[in-house]
Amino acid sequence: MLLGPEVKSLRAGQGNLTEAHCIVRNETVMLIGSHINPYPPAAANNHADPARTRKLLLHKHQITRLIGKLKEKGLTLVPLKLYFNERGRAKLEIGLARGKKMHDKRHALKERDVQRQLQRDYKTG
Numbered sequence: 397m398l399l400g401p402e403v404k405s406l407r408a409g410q411g412n413l414t415e416a417h418c419i420v421r422n423e424t425v426m427l428i429g430s431h432i433n434p435y436p437p438a439a440a441n442n443h444a445d446p447a448r449t450r451k452l453l454l455h456k457h458q459i460t461r462l463i464g465k466l467k468e469k470g471l472t473l474v475p476l477k478l479y480f481n482e483r484g485r486a487k488l489e490i491g492l493a494r495g496k497k498m499h500d501k502r503h504a505l506k507e508r509d510v511q512r513q514l515q516r517d518y519k520t521g
Contacts, residue, residue, distance in 0.1 A: 397451045401438040403486055408435070411478055418473035418490055420453065420463055425452040427475060427488065452488060462492075470494050 398406070405411065410433035419426050427450045434442040454462075465471055475487040496504070 397434075397453060398486055399441075401435040401442050402432045404438065404485055405432050405435040406478065410435070413475045413478060416475050418475060420459065420466060420473070422497070423459060423463075425454055425459060425462065425473070425490075426450065426467070427452055430475065465492055 412431040414431075416430040419428060426513055429447065431447050431448065433446055462473065466473065471492050471494055473490055474493045475488055476491045479487055479488050479489070
């Protein structure tokens, strides 16, 4: 559920989903950690907190399906994309993500270190 100035700000490209995630609370899905900058021309009507928790409007069957999936170990709801559909409505694409295991994290860190070292060698050589 977005307020009017929030929609205008999103249309101006002032939304940010970095570090955002979704949770299910009381049979509703909430978006936490998203940031929508205040819309300057609507100074009197702007929302107070740009990083407020926002309710996602989903059908009941979608919510129950998500609750079932979230009960599996290690799954999290993650916002993927924020866009406007052909009718001009703001839509948020969400996905289920599974966190990395410890050995996967170590492998990713090792790969990153190798790439960094190769870049350093390339610059100096």
